[in-house]
Amino acid sequence: MVYYLLQAVFIPLLLSPLAYYIGRKYGVGPSTWFTFGVMLYSTVMLIIPFASGYYAEFYPWSQLGEFGLVMDGLSSPFALIIYILSTVLVLYSRPYMLHKITEEYHHHLESSTNVPVKMETQQVPAQVINHNIGLYYALFLVFAMGMLGTVLASNLVQFYVFFELMLVPSFFLVAFYGYGAKKRIALMFFFWTHVGAVVLLLGLIAMGLSAGSFDMAKIVESAISNDVVGWIAAAIIIGLAVKLAIFLVHIWLPYAHAEAPTPISALLSPAMIGIGGYGLFRLLLVLMPSMYEQTSLYLSIWAFITMAYGGAMALMQDDVKRLLAYSSISQMGYLLFGFASMNALGLTGSVLLYVSHGTGKALLFMMAGMLILQVGTRSFSKVGGLAGKMPITATTAMIGALAIMGIPPTNGFMAEWMLFFGALQTALAEGSMVRIVVFALALATTVLTAAYILWMIKRIFFGKLPEGYEKVREGSYYMTAPMMALALLTIVIGIYPEIFTSSIIPFMQKVLG
Secondary structure (H helix, E strand, C coil): CCCHHHHHHHHHHHHHHHHHHHHHHHCHHHHHHHHHHHHHHHHHHHHHHHCCCCEEEEEEEECCEEEEEEECCCHHHHHHHHHHHHHHHHHHHHHHHHHHHHHHHHHHHHHHHCCCCCCCHHHCCHHHHHHHHHHHHHHHHHHHHHHHHHHHECEHHHHHHHHHHCHHHHHHHHHHHCCCCHHHHHHHHHHHHHHHHHHHHHHHHHHHHHHCCCEHHHCCHHHCCHHHHHHHHHHHHHHHHHHHCCCCCCCHHHHHHHHCCHHHHHHHHHHHCCHHHHHHHHHHHHCCHHHHHHHHHHHHHHHHHHHHHHHHHHHCCCEHHHHHHHHHHHHHHHHHHHHCCCCHHHHHHHHHHHHHHHHHHHHHHHHHHHHHHHCCCCEHHHCCCCCCCCHHHHHHHHHHHHHHHCCCCCHHHHHHHHHHHHHHHHHHHHCCHHHHHHHHHHHHHHHHHHHHHHHHHHHHHCCCCCCCCCCCCCCCHHHHHHHHHHHHHHHHHHHCCHHHHHHHHHHHHHHHC
16 A cells, blocks of 8 residues: 555655754755655645545544545545645745745844844844744645645544644744734634634534544434534534634634735635635535535525625725735635535535635735735835736736636636536525525625726736836746746646546535435
């Protein structure tokens, strides 16, 4: 047995201390390429079994059941996008984190001496850079591993352990390398997501005890007591809604995603929050189908409110990262809307939206990081006309923007088309006026999405170049090459969505019966 999935999950965890050691001992370059090699190898370990359609590994564990890792039509898209994004962002992180560590060191010097310090990397002691870059990559590997373990888990306890494990390194990444009041924001992020996780834990424990097993494959909804089934569903929905940052439990997201270091923002927003959506698919749709059916209409309404709120708030922002953070709230509303469609096509579109949001939003956050490094600002009011100075960034960002808006030939088009068409089919089949009205309102919010995305692109890349920006140039290949790779992937999946839909659609049809 080759243990593909076991390697993919645990090699990053086991080698994270070595990434720190290499960074501290040998510096930025060796640590970057070592971490990239670890993530690339682990990603290949996922791609190989993905080609078989279904693949699972099970290992004896304890009285709580088996320790299992499963790649099926639902978990495969989530798993692949998590590790593909993590792999390309390793390279992107090199120049960005070097700049961030330098900036932080000089800020510390200025605050302690009250003397202005020039921004030059050479002035920062090598041990400071090496320690910080090593620690960053070690935490990065554990973060990626936690996300993957969550979506591959076959056991409720295992799911929760990985769910919490991905929170710990992300907390430290924000607290150590973030912007502004980073420690306070990291605590807010930790508090909100941990409280959501505890609510989820109560639901998982009740489900496992009532069903007589913690192995997902052995849980049958009919075995769960009617006295607790509603409470279990509520705990799962609320706990995962916090992770999804759905309206009313979204408070933490604009702060955490806007002030996290940009490579981590490009993982938090496109990859991590969508895992809340994965949890809804796996725990509510698959394990509790009747509760899913009973709550779907209410989830549709909640989704529409989230879509509209996130889009409206994004339109009001002057900070590019804050706009993208509110955009993520809106996009998670789209994902939840597709999830609540009770239609195989709509459910497939929802999963595909995770894929399109993953590549598209990562590109836009990487664009924001490029602005911070090359221009020195995140404010729309201070930029303009940068397309001629940064053509690669402008082109890749436009591809990411098209994906978020759902425009062909990007992957966002097929995701939104399937999502809305599935929701419409259900509304017409049921003859439900409420569903038809909610569908129409949700469809109308796509105008909001196009408005804030196009307004952002216009303000950054078009118009008159402000004075003082004549020497602005494109970033290094460490940043542009990952952006070009993601942009290409966005178009390839848009043209050949069967890469994922060929496994997602049969899975959803089977679940819905």
